[in-house]
Amino acid sequence: MDSLGLFIFLMLLYLQWTPAPATEEITWTYTGLVGQPEWSKYFPDCGGTSQSPVDVITTQTKYDTSLIPVTPLGYSQHGNKPFTLYNNGHTVVIEMPEWMGLGGLPWFFTAVQMHLHWGSGGPSHGGSEHTINGLSADAELHVVHYNSELYPNVSIAMTQKDGLAVLGILIVTGEETNPAFNNILNYLQRIRHADQKVSIPAFDVQSLLPKDLGRYYRYNGSLTTPPCYQSVIWTLFHERVQISMAQLLKMETILYSSKAEDPERILLQDNYRATQPLKHRVIFASFSAESGKELSSGEVTAIVIGVMCGCVGLAVIVRFIVKTIRFFKLLHHETVVVNSSTSSWDVLPSNRPATMPRIRETEKAKVKKQDMALNSTCEAEKKEEPLSLQTEP
Structure with a gap:
């Protein structure tokens, strides 16, 4: 074999035994050369049939009476140990202590971390990963847990069908500031660039969740970032959480996806994945649309x-x-009183003396005339008496 043939043979052996680069080493992005449309080329699970996020069409959900409210365990018991906050180039991540967990599911799930997704255009321009009836929120919070009852750690659990449980909280913009989210947002300035970390004071994680933990949507899905393992039991709360416009703008404009040493600074924005086809899956609801009217x-x-x-x-x-x-009654009463004072005979006929009949007046006149006639007769007789005595023999 000549030297050229030997060289070609050795090159073929080298290419055959050189391992391909691991998918974990591939730098993926939301846009660009390895953006969302290209994920499935490098991460096969991203092209699976049970991908997340999805659009929840409420009229097509199925009410499941067995779905009980989820129960955060230890979320309020943050202790004195600080949390770790870091920028991984894709989002801001808050590591959660292992004593925090989640109940209300078929297995016990231990908390791992929580992170945020947002847009770039401010309020009403999208930013959440999940949508409801085609409408997106301004941002979305994910709280990640692994099935510690069946698997020893999150690395193994995330590759299993029932390995992870993620809470999805939709975030909208309002007028009032949300103090709970300031526990995270006030420290973003310290981790502006990718790979930067900082310790922050521990806080009540449950204060980030909606008040109503009993109304939610449940479905089987995946991680929303590569490697897109289809191992997530999703719980998407129906109630939204509200933050102020200033808080949203801080989330959208402070962080960079580039490292501090990179010559070009790239803002970390629009870090949400487009909704994926639901395909064969069914989304279950813990509440009845008829009774709750959503x-x-x-x-x-x-x-x-x-x-x-x-x-x-x-x-x-x-x-x-x-x-x-009452006014008209009083007015009527006053009218009656006035009428009674001006025409009392009409109002009180029983007090008016009865008129005497004319017949009695006529009889009195006759009696008076008779008396007068009698008197005149008596006087005439008296005058004639002496005359008669004188003429008597």
Whole structure:
């Protein structure tokens, strides 16, 4: 074999035994050469049939009476040990202590970490990964747990079908500041560049969650970033959490996906994956759409305020009617009193003396005439008496 043939043979052996680069070493991004459309080329699971996030069409969900409220365990017992906050170039991650866990699922799940997803255009421009009826929120919080009842660590659990449980919290923008999220956002300035870490004071993790943990959507899905393992039991809460516009802008504009030594600074924005086809899966709901009418807390508050205003308005109307009736009664009473003072004979006929019949007046006149005639006769007789005595023999 000549030297050229030997060289070619050795090169073939080298290429055959040189291992291919591991997928973990591939730098993926949300856009660019290894952006979302290219993920499945380098990470096969990203092209699977049970990918996340998804669009939850509420009319197509199935009500499951067996779904009980999820129970955060130890979320409020943060202790004195600080949390670790770091920028991994894709999002901001908060490591959670191992004593925190999650109940209300078929197995016990131990907390691992939580992270955020957001957009770049401020309020009403999207940023959440999951959507409901095609509408996205401004951001989304994920709290990741692994099945510690069946698997020894998160690295093994994430490759198994029932290995992970993730809580999804949709975040919207409002007028009031959310103090709970300031426990994270106030320290972003210290980890502006990728691979930077900082210790932050421990805080109550449950304060980041919605108040209502009993109304949620449940489905089997995947990690929303490479390697996209289809190992997640998703719990997406129906109630949204609210932060202020200033808090959202801080989330969208402070962090960089580039490292401190990189010549070009690239803002960490739009770090959310597009919704994936649901395909054969069914999304279950822990509540009935008919009974709950799928009202948000804001809608419930508006209804309560509307009912209260309606009751107050009704009370005012009733009071007005009562006052009007009393006014007319009083006016009628005063009219009766005035009429009685000017025409009392009409009002009180029983007090008016009865008129004497004319017949009695005629009889009195006759009696008076008879008396007068009698008197005149008597006087005439008296005058004639002496005359008759004188003429008697």
